[in-house]
Amino acid sequence: MTDGSKSNKVNMKTLAKVLNVSIATISKALRDSHDIGDDTKQRVIETARLLHYVPNPYASSLRKRSSNTIAIVIPEIADSFFSQAINGIESIVDIEKYHALIYLTHDSYEREKQMFNDMSSGRVDGILMSVASNTEDISHIQDLQQAGVPIVFFDRVCEDIPTAKIKTDDFNSAYMATSHLLDQGCKNISLVTIEGYPSILQAREEGYKKALAERNIEANEGNSISCSNKYTNENIAALKDHIQKIKPDGIIATVEHLATTTYLACEELKLNIPDDIKVVCFTNQITASILNPPLTTILQPAYEMGRKAAELLFDHLTGKPIQLEKENIVLPSKLVVRNSTRIPD
Amino acid sequence: MTDGSKSNKVNMKTLAKVLNVSIATISKALRDSHDIGDDTKQRVIETARLLHYVPNPYASSLRKRSSNTIAIVIPEIADSFFSQAINGIESIVDIEKYHALIYLTHDSYEREKQMFNDMSSGRVDGILMSVASNTEDISHIQDLQQAGVPIVFFDRVCEDIPTAKIKTDDFNSAYMATSHLLDQGCKNISLVTIEGYPSILQAREEGYKKALAERNIEANEGNSISCSNKYTNENIAALKDHIQKIKPDGIIATVEHLATTTYLACEELKLNIPDDIKVVCFTNQITASILNPPLTTILQPAYEMGRKAAELLFDHLTGKPIQLEKENIVLPSKLVVRNSTRIPD
DNA sequence: TTTATTTGCTTAAACGTTTACCTAAATTTG
């Protein structure tokens, strides 16, 4: 339309005919092969440009047995963590001129398994993933890895698969957060977490427990409450029950949407944050600073984690001398102290 | 590993050999062709399952000249709108057993154009997109459409392309929001928006102006301020300047991250929301209700928009009798009133 | 000058499907 060309498919055959050379010459010229003379190369490139030739990726993938495509396998895009991580991943995918297929597991093992089955077709050259929280049988992952598809985990890693893992220091962050609450005078801290229990939440729970243990405080079962992994009124109700029963003076919320749950539960119970109860939450949302009160958060390096994971995968894919199984990277999270944990005057 | 099979590629040839039939028989049997007898079909399906046969998508795409893949072209995944929209899209992509490639334009026309060039290879069967805000020359979109690739716009639509468009009522929502502020007693309302000006922001501005005009209030140039489209301290500073100069008693923030910008600017200026200045923001974040004060928002049907866009695209792709160019759907946003626009007692 | 090497290109097979067309046997029709 904007140019003179019709929408007839122009492929290598077309170019070959126009330039009166063989298809092989076209292919090699475009890939800058040493086989082709400089002037021919130029002529090929020029006519390719003129005729708006765009290579067919599927023919290429079929023949080369590689797709220039990676998979991003994550539970969902509901929170800011994965949004930011995807942006980090994309920043590299873009540079490498790859494509990214997105697979959302909805945190379900069954779906994750199906998706791995799909990927066993050679659809992707590599995988960046955060495992579903109820994935225990990891044979689908092992199978694909054995089949030669490199995998890099980020955030929710699978410890039993020998490959690169990009984590943040969940144990330590929770430890820091809990210690911070203790420093601020809390004596009875509850952990609000979610069902299904991905390993990172386990680490957070352990960091929490360690901080308590260090100060000789017993972490009794009752101080832990599990919510469903999406924002619901049921969660608010459950948390209210919990608070009324346990009467905690501090709360660690382990995932983003639990911040809202916690704040609303406290509000409904007429509990003042931070006077009656102090709150820390794992979240990356910029609104943390304008909450009522501003929320003390554990800020995770989401973008950097996605980016680093992608970097490692591409280092491997592009044949750099790197052993994925040796890469075990921990990027630190940051405790950002705000008023939700302030000691009242 | 978990099964007896090695990682040797099993393809139709393998199955054909094992079952002593032709490759064509395998192919037809697996696609449930009428050509093949029921018992043969069963045998094929059974051995395919046994040998863990997974069809090669690239061979199939090459031959069929269609990829079972769609593109999601969006500016970024930075805010909750696009996160939720993607989830809506995925809910349909999943059902249809398609795949979704994600293209982030970073709101840049140049990148968008490159991506369309990439897609002109036949890589995708259809496109779901929100156009970049600085896209004015739309020939890249036209070209692809003319080449037969169906496109469905959502949110940031391109009016000049005759195809399906899923929007929300930006004009009306902004009108409602502004009227609401006026009802709450505001006399001097500023519009905080972003540079680059996608069409939806234009609509929001016009809704804002209409509400003012209706009450015979002049919307002077100075009441509009443009920020960069990411959360920065510069934006906060600029907004502070603006507020000090114009002294608005009401603010409409047109995109999500401007809520934080606005709240922080007001805080730094020691302005009380809502007593000194009332605020409404276009955002889907659940934290709106726990802000200080809770934020009156325009809640957009992000998930539904993504879902509906995908539905229309697939209706078209699966040959349903539907004319994309006739589909112009507007899903309503909702004004959720909270304390940031409350009239002081 | 003869031989070896390099340059620049071509031929043809391969990647794994799908499908138009063909065929032989089985079944139905008149």
Added chain:
DNA sequence: CAAATTTAGGTAAACGTTTAAGCAAATAAA
């Protein structure tokens, strides 16, 4: 019972690349 049709499959080409192998001409080496 012959002719027509249906059933159940096979053959081979095609989709658009990439690449191993080959080859003639030009250049370099001996």
